[in-house]
Amino acid sequence: MPPIRALITLAALLGVAHVSPAFAEDSKPASDAIGYVVGLQNAEDIVPLGDGPWLLASGLASWTGDPGARGHLYLVNRLDRSFEILFPNRRPAFRHDKRIFPDCPGPIDPEHFSAHGLALKSTASGRFRLYMTGHGGREAIEIFDIDAQGDKPAIAWVGCVPLPESMWGNGVTILMDGGFLATKSKDSTNPDAFAHLVEGRLTGAVYEWHPGGRVAPVAGTELSGPNGIVVSPDERWLYVAAMGTHEIVRFDRRASTLTGTAVSLPVYPDNIHWGSDGMLYTIGRNHESGPNCSRLDCGTGWSIVRIDPATLAFERVAGVDQTALLQAPSAVITAGDHFWIGNFDGDRIAYLRRPNGADD
Numbered sequence: 446m447p448p449i450r451a452l453i454t455l456a457a458l459l460g461v462a463h464v465s466p467a468f469a470e471d472s473k474p475a476s477d478a479i480g481y482v483v484g485l486q487n488a489e490d491i492v493p494l495g496d497g498p499w500l501l502a503s504g505l506a507s508w509t510g511d512p513g514a515r516g517h518l519y520l521v522n523r524l525d526r527s528f529e530i531l532f533p534n535r536r537p538a539f540r541h542d543k544r545i546f547p548d549c550p551g552p553i554d555p556e557h558f559s560a561h562g563l564a565l566k567s568t569a570s571g572r573f574r575l576y577m578t579g580h581g582g583r584e585a586i587e588i589f590d591i592d593a594q595g596d597k598p599a600i601a602w603v604g605c606v607p608l609p610e611s612m613w614g615n616g617v618t619i620l621m622d623g624g625f626l627a628t629k630s631k632d633s634t635n636p637d638a639f640a641h642l643v644e645g646r647l648t649g650a651v652y653e654w655h656p657g658g659r660v661a662p663v664a665g666t667e668l669s670g671p672n673g674i675v676v677s678p679d680e681r682w683l684y685v686a687a688m689g690t691h692e693i694v695r696f697d698r699r700a701s702t703l704t705g706t707a708v709s710l711p712v713y714p715d716n717i718h719w720g721s722d723g724m725l726y727t728i729g730r731n732h733e734s735g736p737n738c739s740r741l742d743c744g745t746g747w748s749i750v751r752i753d754p755a756t757l758a759f760e761r762v763a764g765v766d767q768t769a770l771l772q773a774p775s776a777v778i779t780a781g782d783h784f785w786i787g788n789f790d791g792d793r794i795a796y797l798r799r800p801n802g803a804d805d
Contacts, residue, residue, distance in 0.1 A: 503560035516559035538601035546604030553751040557582035562616040624655035626670040666704030673717035686714035716776035
């Protein structure tokens, strides 16, 4: 998520710190074991395209929110470590489904958009629907159809759902009826939003949409810097990363009044994804910097955290120190015997072998 660099800087200026020494000491360097695919700009989120070799990565045009920049959707081959721009390609396809998305004003502008959070669902064998939180020319959830039946996946834009005015969207998760839940990390008109996030103040909430309806806030989900979001397979449980308070918060959607149950993590959690083992995975910068290193731009290092969705018990399963070349982690997924890691501010994604016993 873009605010992290600002968050770290503001924390120093405001005297705000979240310290977890025990966790920092346990952050054994894995920099020598990590590999990179270089050339993907600001690949903030990443999702596997089924069980095959393909991954999708979003490309933020600019983590500072420049509306004039051009973002991308990347297609990554995790087997040969190659990538290409999937959208917009030379001849981007547009097939507006006005029946499901009647309030969408028209196709996305390939020259003025920024790809943020991603969510994917299978619609048929080899076919998928992708929801993308988009910035730039407009603030909306953009929807694409992906056909992965051929030698290489093909993509077509099919619609959008405009988000409410002043909503700066971040994560999105798809519901069974084609609707979605999305996070509003901050009010885009509030110049002090990042400072408020550092201070742990409420800055946003979860919003919900169903076909034929309007995007509306979900009462009781107000959080500090809500970011990544997923629902359980039966859609009863909702999990949200609250970056400002470094928590994962669980909500029971069947309850008459939503009240969150939170677990505090020793990282600033960003996106959340389900792993192939049925556990939740998130990633974030460690609260505390590691030992001194020779470079001037040393970070804090980062950790991958696995969370039990039933108990919210968590453990650190991998990570790197502040000498790794990637220091702005924003998403982690399990794919085969590796973790794949997104990066909100940089020119690469990373891969790291999963611990022994991983569900491959």
